[in-house]
Amino acid sequence: MGSTTSHNQNQQNGSKPHLIVIGCNIGGMYIIRRLLSTKEWKNFSKITFIDKNDYIEWFQDLKVYITQPDETDFYLWKTGEYFQKHELESKNMEFVHAEVTNVVSSGYDKGGQIHFQNFSGESQIMDYNFLVICSGVQYGNPIKSDFRKWEQRKEELLNWNNKIVESESVVVLGGGAVGVELAGEISCQFSKTQNDQNLTKSGSKVHLVTRGAQLLDRLPENAGQYMLESLARSKVEVHLRSEVNDLKHKVNLDEETTLFLPEITKPGSSFLQNEQFKDSLDSKGGVKVNKFMQVENFQNVFAFGDCCNTGLNEEKGIPAVIQFGDTLFNNLCKLVHGKSRLQAIPKYPEVMQIIPSGPNDGIIILNYSLMTRGKTANTIHNLFINTIHNIGELIRRDKIIPWVLSITGFISKILWFAPISSRYRARKLREREMNSQKQN
Template identity: 25%
Template sequence: MAPQKTVLILGGSFAGVSLAHYLLRHVLPSFEDSYRVVLVNPSRNFFFKIAAPRALVRPDLIPPETLMPEIETSFSEYTSTEFEFMQAYATNLNTALRQVHLQGIDGSSSVLEYEALVIATGTSSKSSLWSPRDPKEVTVDAMTATHQALQRAMHVVVVGGGAVGVEVAGELGSEFGNTKKITLYSGSSRLLTMVRPRLGRDAESYLTSLGVKVVHGIRLTGSPKSTVDKKTIVQLDNGETISADLVLDATGSKPNSEYIPKHLLDEKGSVKVDTHFRVAGAGPKVYSLGDIASYSHGGILDVTDAVAPLGSIMEYDLSNGMFGKVVEFKRNEKETMIVPVGRSKAVGVVFGYRIPSFLAWVIKGRTFMVSSSIPYSRGDGFKKKVLL
């Protein structure tokens, strides 16, 4: 039997995990063990980012084992010939040699050759609390330390008026709005600038009623500095400084693409893909999926809608055109976002239609959809092959 070839997937979050299940169930079986999937991620655990704002403030409602299911357990239906998980960071991509250099979390180095490569290393925000690139233990320690600091803090500053900043401020307002000073700096003229103004206005009014002070038009400059009395000093761009006990930074989502040659990236650092997810200039059978890819505006729908089309294109490429189909991918451009604001309110727009607070709360605000964490890691949404 010819040696197995490797389909290498970098990044074990929504994109990497979903595609791995799709390929293992619906694409690779017809190649009779010619290919194995190797999934590389710095953590052995999937991180359900969506629920991070509530998990940080109320870990009793969303404990680490629900927030971070183990990846290998979620892939236990496959044999070791079909699937391998590697806990490592990709540190260098050499498209000429078709190799990826990896660094294990113990610092060890290795090199993997690929027949096909999927870049799905996503994005990270400035704070690792909502988009960690570390092993689970490091993330749990960071979340626990912040949770404890929250109990002691009298003034908490949240930076960033996007969905994550609003969700974090809402959780803080629900929990501590009557006992602590909570300030949200939007860094803009309104909240939730990605969607129509009405949502930002509603979110602001819900936050205000929870005791959160929302400040617009002022940005933080430089990094927050700690003082000997354990305060954090933040410099504002209006020349003032503020002192807080804790600053939570919900800004600055950047692609995790530092290991990728620059000519494969656009000006934002995203991987340039065509409408078939193929990475131009990277050689054959190199693809990118999810938040890191240039087609994505960031969000789960841009992952889940793309999994089956990419699976079909990979099937076509791996079989030299005998199976699969090359389909043009068009992302759904309709405005969609649901943002919980505390325990009982939420704002939302779904496929262009604004939905009432109660419905947005039922869909996301009630539980932060945490019951979907394990199903996402098991690829439950991809049990059937999608006919395109």
């Protein structure tokens, strides 16, 4: 039975506050980047990042999961080593490898405590003055893993590659961006010829199953329709308005030789399912935030990224992390400095989405408008990924995430200078789609 340790960090009058960030992947990395670039880290007594994984996972190209698992060293590294290389401890930052089990607040405009358990079984309690939640979502394997150690995760990716190679059929669950890209890549990369050792067996099929009436249901309808046609050209059988059991009745699948790849997501918010925070969660477990990115009913607790519900039904991705992360960080700093006038998130956030569906196809979405498609979109995607890889060869690979966040942030800002008429049409389209979704 594990012991319990308490870390008392209550803010005294005139002392600097303690910031805790739950999650240290893309969202956590963005908070680190902003702390360093603004030097706001100096205004905190300590900044603690807590994550149940001891690794940072940066996969912008799903082919890494299925065709190039030997490349995972480039995209997967240990969080502790990242903190050491950048000497973050000298800037009041620390990383704790543990799983948060509960969050307690001392009041609307006060801090509180988090309860967490390390992987030696020891339970601990730590006080916070400000809390940021960027715990992401839980995908099914192989997109996200239940393994908490870097070594286990790396081995798991190799094993998943072998499973796909040996399967006669693959079923991808979910019609969002991840499911569409995964289905297209598997079908194209693993069905060209049965002679290559990295390809699936002859006659194999890829199925994509989604409950939705269209693919990419948070993007314009013509984007989903194009991807439906693209996957058909890649010989992916798409089953709309369907469940796995429906597929089993329609298609003769041998479950022993069929691999199921779930894209089903669940917000990483189990530690908030208590009496204090239960009203701050939506029906799916998403963390509800107000227009200032504060968790509903709590001034000193913020959330952003895939785990949160802004009420805008925005497509998740790096541009959303940057836009909402900027708002969150600015408001956090204003509260630390005693300012009450906070910045609100945009009603219609800017969107940049690049979704490939195989080696020669894909789409690019800007401001909820389908801007380009086909080989041109895929070429831009590959250029983006290759640039990341080439830059990573020139600089330390642990700088990839801050670099990509900077470049993507720059591109997102350029979108603000798009023609007014184009932006107006995009916003009207988004408004119409949001109203339609509310009616459904």
